Amino acid sequence: xxxxxxxxTQMTWVGAKKLVDPQVSIRYGAFFVAENRLRNMAKWxxxxxxxxxxxxxxxxxxxxxxxxxxxxxxxxxxxxDHVSYLTFLAPALLASxxxxxxxxxxxxxxxxxxxxxxxxxxxxxxxxxxxxxxxxILMAAMTRCxxxxxxxxxxxxxxxxxxxxxxxxxxxxxxxAGFGFSAVMLAFSASIKxxxxxxxxxxxxIITPMFMFSGTFYPIDSMPIYLRxxxxxxxxxxxxxxxxxxxxxxxxxxxxxxxxxxxxxVLAVIGITWANRxxxxxxxx
Amino acid sequence: MPKxxxxxxxxxxxxxxxxxxxxxxxxxxxxxxxxTVTRGESFGLLGPNGAGKSTTMKMIAATSQRTGGNLVIxxxxxxxxxxxxxxxxxVVPQQDNLDRELKVWENLMVYGRYFGLSRKFLKxxxxxxxxxxxxxxxxxxxxxELSGGMKRRLTIARGLVNEPEILLLDEPTTGLDPQARHIxxxxxxxxxxxxxxxVITTHYMDEAEQLCDRLxxxxxxxxxxxxxxxxxxxxxxxxxxxxxxFGSENNASVAGRLKGIGERLEVLPDRxxxxxxxxxxxxxxxxxxxxxxxxxxxxxxSLEDVFLRLTGRTLVE
Amino acid sequence: xxxINAAVDSAIAIAEKRKGKLGAGVYSGRPNVVLERGFYxxxxxxxxxxxxxxxEPVFYLLAFGYGIGQFISGTTDGNGSxxTYAQFIAPALLATxxxxxxxxxxxxxxxxxxxxxxxxxGMLSTSMGTLDVALGEISWALLRGLAYxxxxxxxxxxxxxxxxxxxxxxxxxxxxxxxxxxxVGMGVTSYLKNHQQMQWIQFVMLPMFLFSGTFYPLSIYPExxxxxxxxMPLWQGISLIRGLTLGILDWAMLGHxxxxxxxxxxxxxxxxxxxxxxxxR
Numbered sequence: 001x002x003x004x005x006x007x008x009t010q011m012t013w014v015g016a017k018k019l020v021d022p023q024v025s026i027r028y029g030a031f032f033v034a035e036n037r038l039r040n041m042a043k044w045x046x047x048x049x050x051x052x053x054x055x056x057x058x059x060x061x062x063x064x065x066x067x068x069x070x071x072x073x074x075x076x077x078x079x080x081d082h083v084s085y086l087t088f089l090a091p092a093l094l095a096s097x098x099x100x101x102x103x104x105x106x107x108x109x110x111x112x113x114x115x116x117x118x119x120x121x122x123x124x125x126x127x128x129x130x131x132x133x134x135x136x137i138l139m140a141a142m143t144r145c146x147x148x149x150x151x152x153x154x155x156x157x158x159x160x161x162x163x164x165x166x167x168x169x170x171x172x173x174x175x176x177a178g179f180g181f182s183a184v185m186l187a188f189s190a191s192i193k194x195x196x197x198x199x200x201x202x203x204x205x206i207i208t209p210m211f212m213f214s215g216t217f218y219p220i221d222s223m224p225i226y227l228r229x230x231x232x233x234x235x236x237x238x239x240x241x242x243x244x245x246x247x248x249x250x251x252x253x254x255x256x257x258x259x260x261x262x263x264x265x266v267l268a269v270i271g272i273t274w275a276n277r278x279x280x281x282x283x284x285x
Numbered sequence: 286m287p288k289x290x291x292x293x294x295x296x297x298x299x300x301x302x303x304x305x306x307x308x309x310x311x312x313x314x315x316x317x318x319x320x321t322v323t324r325g326e327s328f329g330l331l332g333p334n335g336a337g338k339s340t341t342m343k344m345i346a347a348t349s350q351r352t353g354g355n356l357v358i359x360x361x362x363x364x365x366x367x368x369x370x371x372x373x374x375x376v377v378p379q380q381d382n383l384d385r386e387l388k389v390w391e392n393l394m395v396y397g398r399y400f401g402l403s404r405k406f407l408k409x410x411x412x413x414x415x416x417x418x419x420x421x422x423x424x425x426x427x428x429x430e431l432s433g434g435m436k437r438r439l440t441i442a443r444g445l446v447n448e449p450e451i452l453l454l455d456e457p458t459t460g461l462d463p464q465a466r467h468i469x470x471x472x473x474x475x476x477x478x479x480x481x482x483x484v485i486t487t488h489y490m491d492e493a494e495q496l497c498d499r500l501x502x503x504x505x506x507x508x509x510x511x512x513x514x515x516x517x518x519x520x521x522x523x524x525x526x527x528x529x530x531f532g533s534e535n536n537a538s539v540a541g542r543l544k545g546i547g548e549r550l551e552v553l554p555d556r557x558x559x560x561x562x563x564x565x566x567x568x569x570x571x572x573x574x575x576x577x578x579x580x581x582x583x584x585x586x587s588l589e590d591v592f593l594r595l596t597g598r599t600l601v602e
Numbered sequence: 603x604x605x606i607n608a609a610v611d612s613a614i615a616i617a618e619k620r621k622g623k624l625g626a627g628v629y630s631g632r633p634n635v636v637l638e639r640g641f642y643x644x645x646x647x648x649x650x651x652x653x654x655x656x657x658e659p660v661f662y663l664l665a666f667g668y669g670i671g672q673f674i675s676g677t678t679d680g681n682g683s684x685x686t687y688a689q690f691i692a693p694a695l696l697a698t699x700x701x702x703x704x705x706x707x708x709x710x711x712x713x714x715x716x717x718x719x720x721x722x723x724g725m726l727s728t729s730m731g732t733l734d735v736a737l738g739e740i741s742w743a744l745l746r747g748l749a750y751x752x753x754x755x756x757x758x759x760x761x762x763x764x765x766x767x768x769x770x771x772x773x774x775x776x777x778x779x780x781x782x783x784x785x786v787g788m789g790v791t792s793y794l795k796n797h798q799q800m801q802w803i804q805f806v807m808l809p810m811f812l813f814s815g816t817f818y819p820l821s822i823y824p825e826x827x828x829x830x831x832x833x834m835p836l837w838q839g840i841s842l843i844r845g846l847t848l849g850i851l852d853w854a855m856l857g858h859x860x861x862x863x864x865x866x867x868x869x870x871x872x873x874x875x876x877x878x879x880x881x882x883r
Binding site for chain 3: 350365366369371372378382384387391396398401427
């Protein structure tokens, strides 16, 4: 491209006063942020779908069927929770997919927005507010979460691990877990000044143990009592237990089901409130 | 001042390029240039973005292989003896590539160790360099905590850790505030006085005039002109320049009537430039014609005028 | 201060010494300096991140070895003697953590240094050569791998999961495995341009982890799949380490070791060529 000082230039000019209606950003700003995030994600749609379908298939084949056959050959069929090991595993894998899908879209984009590319600051220099960025990012993350869980469900359906009737309720349960956890993680990410391996630590000491010790691969009662608290506080367990009850009728008392729902929603409320505060104070700096 | 230094310098060639060429596929970044840099000289490379300056610098730094012609640095061939040549060079790249995982003094230590210098030597050297760069108080800071000017000074100090024969500076002061620039110029001038050969690229004409004994103006991979700053001004511009404005609508129409005034006339959308020995005289002539400029300015001709004349006012991006 | 000074002679001497030797254009005999840089950087990094690198396989061991292990009986070693499920998967997790550690250091860390830190630009503007950088960076990955292997072995030996004294050799074996993965990983990373592409590395490693006889013997697969898995490096690594920790030695283990030697040589050659192409064009 070449620019010449002597070149004639013409620019139409209406003026911001006529051109821009401030009410539009005030009402729809969060959607603009979400749109921006989704466009960004769309560039990697192939990766997202490949991971969305690939990872669950691999886990299912290896753990669900491979380890499942070891369990069945040791204890006979339907030994755990009176269903096949694969059926037992399915709601837990879905909860994990929901959490992971939403998580990926709140942690890295937030680091990018505040630290690496500082895109949040440029958003904030238009009419968009910190709260709107929080909502926009969560909307985009939930889109990804729902998509990922749904793809996972298709895999599970193909393997006969879930019935088609349970698709909507498992989708709702897993997405709620993803929503609660990612809202908190969004706030946490916004509080980080510099990566410095914080996410590696979170992955190592929070995400992995949460996945492993939340009754994912075996009932939580078969863990020693001093480890069970990991499950009690993790959205992974609440979603898993709820999913098992609502998909194949694992016996879970109604009051406990209510606690499962309640805890995930409380997490979401805490997360959003905290995130709003973090975003507003950090943008105002 | 620059001329004297040049005469003092011995004629020992530090860098000799003959028909030096660099192609990236079909694109010719550097197109058969010839130049020599002698010991103790301060040599400037000027040119718009994309002229081939940085590519030339990278070839001199022995980190980019030429695709044609010949290049001898310190008597060696960079395509084959990269590590040997780089052992004697100091490099200050366009963008600071300080090691951000390390502290200020560790940056100097580790960089010196890359050259195989002993820790004992480096301990003393680091003190000298920190003082030279005025970063003594920041020795234990992480590099992210430094301001732009401090980072730049640290990068230069790092480039000096092996006491190089040639120091390569790619746009050393771009993006710095005036104070930071002046501190840097002062430091670079001291190095020059110590006899370090400097090769500098820059976009700032005042910087080129301050620091360089000899300049090479590049455009589209070729050399457009070469000489000392004063020689270039003399050859490619007049002593003074008169800038007159008649309002953006009128400039073009007025220009026709100004023919014959001054050695050279340049019409821009916002103003007209008249190159002449004496700008005042031209202004008088214009007023005699009954024309009244909105504003007028008489100034000394600068390297910037030379630069724009040689490389044009078209911005290539 | 005097800048033109005789002390700089040492730098010159080193460069001169290598003049004319084979590989003078890519190697200056100083990969150890890259390790020094690593230690300096480590000092001011988050210690916990580095120190806790071996906990992930320990979690896997707890969750699978003991958790699922309660529901699994009748595991046997290669000779048909009964072993616990935890004893069966512990060596596989050691091999996997060697792989993960090596790949993490040689991919994510290298990727960061290449694209954001510009560390290699700095190194290669000195008299360092590309082979110095590759060897140094890979050795750094190995040191870390070694530390993790020792940490993990200490934990699992304490749990009584290493029945054989040959298990001591599992530590150097893990380093060999890490070396192989790091050499290839660094070369592959040099082709990758963004985070999303980096995730594809994970996509290759996850199936290796899940299917290389980590959690159950290969015998449950049809034969052609078994052949395919056996060609994969992780299976080679797991077989080598499992043989050592269970004390079942076999000539095939020599083959597994040679597999990694080949991977190391090929990987180093490939990585050096790539670095030269990228930074010294």
